[in-house]
Amino acid sequence: MKTLIVHAHPEPKSLNSSLKDLAVSTLEGAGHQVRVSDLYAMNWKAVVDAADYGPDASSPLRVARDSGRAFEAGTLTPDVRAEQQKLLWADTVILQFPLWWYAMPAILKGWVDRVFTHHFGYGVGEHSDTRYGERYGEGTLAGRRALLSVTAGGPAAHYAARGINGPIDDLLFPIHHGILYYPGLEVLPPFVLYGTDRMTEDDYPAVAEAWQQRLLTLESTEPIAFRRQNFGDYEIPSLHLKEGLEPAGRTGFGLHLLG
Amino acid sequence: MKTLIVHAHPEPKSLNSSLKDLAVSTLEGAGHQVRVSDLYAMNWKAVVDAADYGPDASSPLRVARDSGRAFEAGTLTPDVRAEQQKLLWADTVILQFPLWWYAMPAILKGWVDRVFTHHFGYGVGEHSDTRYGERYGEGTLAGRRALLSVTAGGPAAHYAARGINGPIDDLLFPIHHGILYYPGLEVLPPFVLYGTDRMTEDDYPAVAEAWQQRLLTLESTEPIAFRRQNFGDYEIPSLHLKEGLEPAGRTGFGLHLLG
Numbered sequence: 001m002k003t004l005i006v007h008a009h010p011e012p013k014s015l016n017s018s019l020k021d022l023a024v025s026t027l028e029g030a031g032h033q034v035r036v037s038d039l040y041a042m043n044w045k046a047v048v049d050a051a052d053y054g055p056d057a058s059s060p061l062r063v064a065r066d067s068g069r070a071f072e073a074g075t076l077t078p079d080v081r082a083e084q085q086k087l088l089w090a091d092t093v094i095l096q097f098p099l100w101w102y103a104m105p106a107i108l109k110g111w112v113d114r115v116f117t118h119h120f121g122y123g124v125g126e127h128s129d130t131r132y133g134e135r136y137g138e139g140t141l142a143g144r145r146a147l148l149s150v151t152a153g154g155p156a157a158h159y160a161a162r163g164i165n166g167p168i169d170d171l172l173f174p175i176h177h178g179i180l181y182y183p184g185l186e187v188l189p190p191f192v193l194y195g196t197d198r199m200t201e202d203d204y205p206a207v208a209e210a211w212q213q214r215l216l217t218l219e220s221t222e223p224i225a226f227r228r229q230n231f232g233d234y235e236i237p238s239l240h241l242k243e244g245l246e247p248a249g250r251t252g253f254g255l256h257l258l259g
Numbered sequence: 260m261k262t263l264i265v266h267a268h269p270e271p272k273s274l275n276s277s278l279k280d281l282a283v284s285t286l287e288g289a290g291h292q293v294r295v296s297d298l299y300a301m302n303w304k305a306v307v308d309a310a311d312y313g314p315d316a317s318s319p320l321r322v323a324r325d326s327g328r329a330f331e332a333g334t335l336t337p338d339v340r341a342e343q344q345k346l347l348w349a350d351t352v353i354l355q356f357p358l359w360w361y362a363m364p365a366i367l368k369g370w371v372d373r374v375f376t377h378h379f380g381y382g383v384g385e386h387s388d389t390r391y392g393e394r395y396g397e398g399t400l401a402g403r404r405a406l407l408s409v410t411a412g413g414p415a416a417h418y419a420a421r422g423i424n425g426p427i428d429d430l431l432f433p434i435h436h437g438i439l440y441y442p443g444l445e446v447l448p449p450f451v452l453y454g455t456d457r458m459t460e461d462d463y464p465a466v467a468e469a470w471q472q473r474l475l476t477l478e479s480t481e482p483i484a485f486r487r488q489n490f491g492d493y494e495i496p497s498l499h500l501k502e503g504l505e506p507a508g509r510t511g512f513g514l515h516l517l518g
Contacts, residue, residue, distance in 0.1 A: 010308045013319035046305040046365045049269045060272035063357075064412065064456065098322075102437035103362055106305045106369030113365050136423060153323065157497040164395060164488060164498040166432060166512050174430055178361035197323065229423060238416040239423040252511045253425050 001032040001219065004090035008097040008108035010040045015151055015196055015207075020096045022208055023149070026215045035086055039107045045079065046110030052077055068118030076117065083115040092218060093146040093185065095175075098196075099153075102171050112179055121183045132236055135182050137228030142184030145223060148172060149211070150190055153197035168192055173253040177226055186223035225258040260291040260478065263349035267356040267367035269299045274410055274455055274466075279355045281467055282408070285474045294345055298366045304338065305369025311336055327377030335376065342374040351477060352405040352444065354434075357455075358412075361430050371438055380442045391495055394441050396487030401443030404482060407431060408470070409449055412456035427451055432512040436485055445482035484517040 005023055009016035020036065027034050037044075050057035054077070056070035070076045076084075087093065097108050104112075116122065125134030134142075150172070152159065159168040168190075176187045191214050193199075193207060214221075227233045233245055241255050264282055268275035279295065286293045296303075309316035313336065315329035329335045335343075346352065356367050363371075375381065384393030393401075409431070411418065418427040427449075435446045450473050452458075452466060473480075486492045492504055500514050 010306075010322070011320040040306075040308070046369060047269075047299075048359075048364065049299065061270040063269070100307075101368075101371050101375065101441075102433040103368060105307065106365045106372050109360075109362060109368050110305060110365030112360050116360065155496075157499065160497075160499065161510070162499040162514060164493055164500070164515065165437065166515070170429065170511050171433055171437075173425060174361040174433070178424065178430075182360075234423055237414075238419075240416060240419065240421040241423070249508055251420070252429055252513070254511070255421060256423065256425070 001027065001092050002090050003027055003032055003034050003092040003094060004037065004086045005034065005094045005096060006037045006039065006108065006111060008039050008095075008105045008111075012041075014098075015193075015199065015204075016096055016098055018204070018208075019149055019151075019211055022211055023094060023096070023215055026212050030216060035089070037083060037086065037111070039111060042079075044107055044111060045114070046107045048110070048113045052080065052114055064118045064123065068123055071117045071119045080114050080117070083111065084117075084120055087115070087141060087144075091144050093141075093144060093180075094149055095146070096149045098151045099171075102165065104175065116179070116183060124183070127237075130236060131230045132239060134184070135229060136177075137181060137184065137226065138230065139182065139184035144185050145188055145218070146180040146185040147188040147214075147218065148175065148190040148192075151193045151196040154194065156194035159192075159194065170253050176224060177253070177256060181226050187226070188218065188221050188223050227256050227258055260286065260351050261349050262286055262291055262293050262351040262353060263296065263345045264293065264353045264355060265296045265298065265367065265370060267298050267354075267364045267370075271300075273357075274452075274458065274463075275355055275357055277463070277467075278408055278410075278470055281470055282353060282355070282474055285471050289475060294348070296342060296345065296370070298370060301338075303366055303370060304373070305366045307369070307372045311339065311373055323377045323382065327382055330376045330378045339373050339376070342370065343376075343379055346374070346400060346403075350403050352400075352403060352439075353408055354405070355408045357410045358430075361424065363434065375438070375442060383442070386496075389495060390489045391498060393443070394488060395436075396440060396443065396485065397489065398441065398443035403444050404447055404477070405439040405444040406447040406473075406477065407434065407449040407451075410452045410455040413453065415453035418451075418453065429512050435483060436512070436515060440485050446485070447477065447480050447482050486515050486517055 007020040024034050050061045053066045053070040054075040056073055056075050057066050097104055120140055124139050157163055158165045161167050180187050246255050266279040283293050309320045312325040312329040313334040315332055315334050316325050356363055379399055383398050416422055417424045420426050439446050505514050
């Protein structure tokens with residue numbers, strides 16, 4: 001495998017950083033190639049602005065159009081171009097982060113906002129009566145796989161089906177489906193650690209073993225079975241799921257899973 | 260009303276900025292007080308790091324604990340303290356932003372990550388057999404109201420109940436419930452504009468009229484009926500919704516709504 005790890009925690013001695021380091025050593029030890037984008041260590045610029053698009057920034061700025069023009073012209077900033085190249089190099093992408101306010105830390109959201117430009121992350125492919133661009137299962141990153149490795153401060157019960165925070169699969173759906181599957185990545189079931197606010201060093205060996213087990217079985221892990229957009233399940237152009245495809249009673253985000 | 264508008268778009272001539280300007284003039288014209296945190300204009304620091312906690316940053320950094328200590332000691336950075344003061348001043352909070360990758364732009368997520376510190380945004384109140392801290396309907400910001408004003412590039416159909424992006428209410432749930440309701444804000448139904456990628460200036464008068472209508476009726480708008488945590492609907496400490504409280508067949512995020 002060729003794995004890109006995108007890491008988003010400010011403290012090198014944190015649990016998140018330990019999990020990142022363990023992923024590097026475990027994958028390299030198994031003969032895989034690994035590259036790391038340690039966003040804090042890189043002092044990653046988190047914020048989209050006109051400076052991202054160089055001479056292709058218009059005034060007034062139009063983020064989607066200008067980012068696509070700069071992508072096509074090769075005038076995106078070097079930091080963004082480097083990340084796009086890493087994504088094209090990789091066959092597996094791991095995002096390592098703490099769940100802050102039920103979402104990515106800002107620095108990682110800024111990696112998505114800046115790297116997934118028009119014509120790279122979205123606005124790819126043609127529209128017709130049977131296709132609505134290349135997205136949700138097709139796109140620039142098709143043929144690659146992605147995995148979230150996430151730490152959550154609160155206990156697992158709060159993220160269960162009836163838990164007050166909402167089910168973890170639903171909380172992660174906007175990332176899994178909306179960010180990763182959208183440009184074509186297949187998404188593996190996430191590695192989630194709960195209750196990390198109360199974890200101690202004594203808990204780490206079991207955590208490390210579980211994480212290594214996931215890392216060493218990535219190639220045989222089945223991705224989440226999201227429905228592909230352009231293969232008959234959706235009306236075009238409304239992109240409503242066709243009636244009757246879902247199991248009885250299923251609603252919400254779960255509609256977009258097969259079977 | 261005393262309204263705080265937190266605005267997150269890099270272009271002063273954008274639709275988002277026009278909606279922010281219109282909110283200021285409309286609310287002030289109706290005799291209300293308004294303050295604006297224009298995050299791009301303020302060059303808002305988006306990224307949590309040790310510098311946020313001054314002398315209370317420990318090594319290794321522990322974000323939750325250190326942010327709480329700095330909050331208690333009054334040693335948070337002036338930019339963060341100013342935002343906390345604005346939130347305490349306001350009775351109504353409007354977040355104005357484009358939906359980028361089904362979530363907030365990084366600069367706004369960084370406002371949440373940095374301003375909603377431990378002992379301000381979370382880690383408030385005592386735990387007992389009948390209470391699990393003050394959150395989800397109680398907390399520092401209780402008694403205030405919040406509203407998202409969001410632009411989405413794609414068409415409304417894609418965000419409908421069967422739409423491929425997922426239902427808008429579910430996509431916004433992590434913000435509505437997990438970020439706003441958590442520290443006590445009551446959340447009004449969002450103002451969402453769809454299809455903004457294809458909007459032209461000709462569309463603006465109708466948009467402006469709809470937005471003004473929402474702004475001038477904020478005080479009489481009913482908030483989303485999220486269930487309060489500590490008032491009998493949830494088991495303590497699992498925080499599972501008690502069996503049988505939901506309408507038949509309801510699952511997922513919708514469990515946490517009354518009736």
